[in-house]
Amino acid sequence: MKYLSERRRRYFARKSRWGLLPRRSTTGADKVRSLALAKAVSKRDFDAAVELLPAVPKRRVGEERLIITTPPSHLSLSENYEETLAFLMELRRSRAGPKGGLNRNVMRQWRSHIEMADIKQIGPAAGLVLAAELDSFRHRVGRMTSLDQTWHENVRSFFADSGLFELLDVKPQSVSSKPAVGPLTKVLKYRRGSTPDGQQADLLRSELEALCGEKFGPRIEVNNALCEAMTNAHHHAYPPDQVWWHAPPPGYWWSTGAWMPETGTMHMILYDQGVGIPKTLPRSSHWASALPILNRLDPERTDAGVIEAALELRRTSTHISGRGRGLYEMAEWIDQTQSGFLRILSGKGLVTYRPGRRVQRSNLRVPFQGTLIEWEINRGA
Amino acid sequence: MITLNLAKEFSPYPAGRYPDDGDFNGQRFRDKVLLPLLEKARIVQVNIDGVATLPSSFWEETWGGMVRKRRIEKAEAQSRLMVVTSEPDLERYVDLAKSFLAEAEPDSAT
Numbered sequence: 001m002k003y004l005s006e007r008r009r010r011y012f013a014r015k016s017r018w019g020l021l022p023r024r025s026t027t028g029a030d031k032v033r034s035l036a037l038a039k040a041v042s043k044r045d046f047d048a049a050v051e052l053l054p055a056v057p058k059r060r061v062g063e064e065r066l067i068i069t070t071p072p073s074h075l076s077l078s079e080n081y082e083e084t085l086a087f088l089m090e091l092r093r094s095r096a097g098p099k100g101g102l103n104r105n106v107m108r109q110w111r112s113h114i115e116m117a118d119i120k121q122i123g124p125a126a127g128l129v130l131a132a133e134l135d136s137f138r139h140r141v142g143r144m145t146s147l148d149q150t151w152h153e154n155v156r157s158f159f160a161d162s163g164l165f166e167l168l169d170v171k172p173q174s175v176s177s178k179p180a181v182g183p184l185t186k187v188l189k190y191r192r193g194s195t196p197d198g199q200q201a202d203l204l205r206s207e208l209e210a211l212c213g214e215k216f217g218p219r220i221e222v223n224n225a226l227c228e229a230m231t232n233a234h235h236h237a238y239p240p241d242q243v244w245w246h247a248p249p250p251g252y253w254w255s256t257g258a259w260m261p262e263t264g265t266m267h268m269i270l271y272d273q274g275v276g277i278p279k280t281l282p283r284s285s286h287w288a289s290a291l292p293i294l295n296r297l298d299p300e301r302t303d304a305g306v307i308e309a310a311l312e313l314r315r316t317s318t319h320i321s322g323r324g325r326g327l328y329e330m331a332e333w334i335d336q337t338q339s340g341f342l343r344i345l346s347g348k349g350l351v352t353y354r355p356g357r358r359v360q361r362s363n364l365r366v367p368f369q370g371t372l373i374e375w376e377i378n379r380g381a
Numbered sequence: 382m383i384t385l386n387l388a389k390e391f392s393p394y395p396a397g398r399y400p401d402d403g404d405f406n407g408q409r410f411r412d413k414v415l416l417p418l419l420e421k422a423r424i425v426q427v428n429i430d431g432v433a434t435l436p437s438s439f440w441e442e443t444w445g446g447m448v449r450k451r452r453i454e455k456a457e458a459q460s461r462l463m464v465v466t467s468e469p470d471l472e473r474y475v476d477l478a479k480s481f482l483a484e485a486e487p488d489s490a491t
Contacts, residue, residue, distance in 0.1 A: 195397060195401070195402050195403040196396040196397040196402050196403060196436070196438070197394075197396065197403065198392070198393075198394025198395060198396040198405070198433060198434035198436075199394045199433075201394075201396075201434060202394060202433040202434065218470065219433065219470070220432070220433065220434065220435060220470060220471065220474075223433055223434040223436075224434055224435060224436040224437070227396045227397075227434050227436040227438075227439075228436050228437065228438060230396070231396070231397055231398070231402065231436065231438045234397075234401075234402060235398075235402075325437040325438075325441065326437070326438065329436065329437050
């Protein structure tokens with residue numbers, strides 16, 4: 001009894017200091033408590049971000065143990081960022097179960113339904129993030145079905161073209177589909193991986209060039225840019241000591257290419273669900289080299305400033321043993337070819353890199369969940 | 382002198398730095414392919430014709446890692462290892478290999 005009460009006293013003493021001075025865990029019980037605290041902090045940050053976003057229409061049908069979520073009609077990260085992000089975060093929350101917990105058994109008792117029929121249009125980047133969320137959801141839950149016969153033709157053809165049905169292992173219900181309406185977007189089949197894959201990078205680039213009949217950029221440099229984005233996702237996006245309040249992400253990157261014939265715009269996109277560049281750079285060995293650059297570029301050290309500092313790292317530092325070139329290499333070919341741009345969305349930061357090392361950065365109100373890297377080239381209509 | 386064709390004898394799609402980055406990573410190329418060849422010949426020439434990828438994480442780990450991990454002295458590596466290509470698009474990777482070798486410093490921990 002004396003032992004228990006002593007432990008209890010220590011527990012309350014430590015609890016009173018939580019959040020001020022985390023202590024090194026020494027016992028199994030301490031570790032469990034530290035983990036619970038880290039999860040609570042992570043969930044608090046997530047909930048605070050959700051509070052800033054428009055509410056996602058959602059209802060529960062208790063008898064059927066069903067949660068119905070209604071997405072926005074236009075899923076786009078460039079044109080409808082906050083509504084799209086709110087919906088994507090709701091999907092992520094649903095991975096954790098109806099009460100936001102992690103109990104897999106509780107999750108299995110409830111079913112989630114997304115009113116996909118309400119979506120009229122999906123942008124390629126938002127589509128990739130949606131695919132990643134659904135893919136992770138499927139990993140967690142196991143099985144998904146679709147009512148695609150009720151969907152808008154744009155969404156159905158988007159799912160068919162991007163190979164989302166196959167990626168999610170879902171059998172489409174409708175055999176015939178009306179052609180898509182509005183501005184045409186041709187999308188390559190989504191692919192996923194966990195390690196850098198040069199062959200996939202080369203295939204993605206060559207399939208995109210075949211789709212639009214135009215060269216996207218110099219072969220080796222474009223492939224390298226994709227490989228480096230995959231390598232960064234593998235090395236940095238999912239730190240092993242990261243505590244996730246929801247089910248841990250499966251640790252993949254997802255990528256695709258898209259072609260909009262009416263505007264002559266080509267996209268290559270890579271997404272990961274990791275913690276984001278603004279969180280990983282300060283923990284990396286390059287932080288000491290990046291800090292002076294960051295202080296010069298953005299003394300307030302915003303997320304966009306951190307991303308720009310990571311881009312600048314290699315160009316301006318000559319003493320970092322050749323490492324830390326990853327982000328710089330993603331932008332390098334944009335400078336060589338003097339066309340297109342690279343856009344990086346990570347944390348609250350949005351950075352666009354244009355030829356001539358013109359960098360535009362902005363900070364968003366709500367942090368993006370993961371890192372999205374997008375190269376865009378406009379060849380004209 | 383031994384000439385090794387990177388694309389044909391290792392992979393046309395090399396990528397990644399460490400073994401957990403995939404089969405065709407820089408550490409494996411350096412330690413399992415390149416260094417054993419240095420034991421067989423005075424000069425080893427790496428021909429990069431035909432590669433589809435040569436990302437800096439792979440290329441730096443191969444050349445910079447050689448010195449950083451103290452596999453060979455920098456001066457010796459610079460005199461015994463050569464990168465060649467007949468493709469104009471790949472010429473910059475010859476220079477890049479040289480600069481990775483020149484910039485690398487041995488790790489103090491290893």
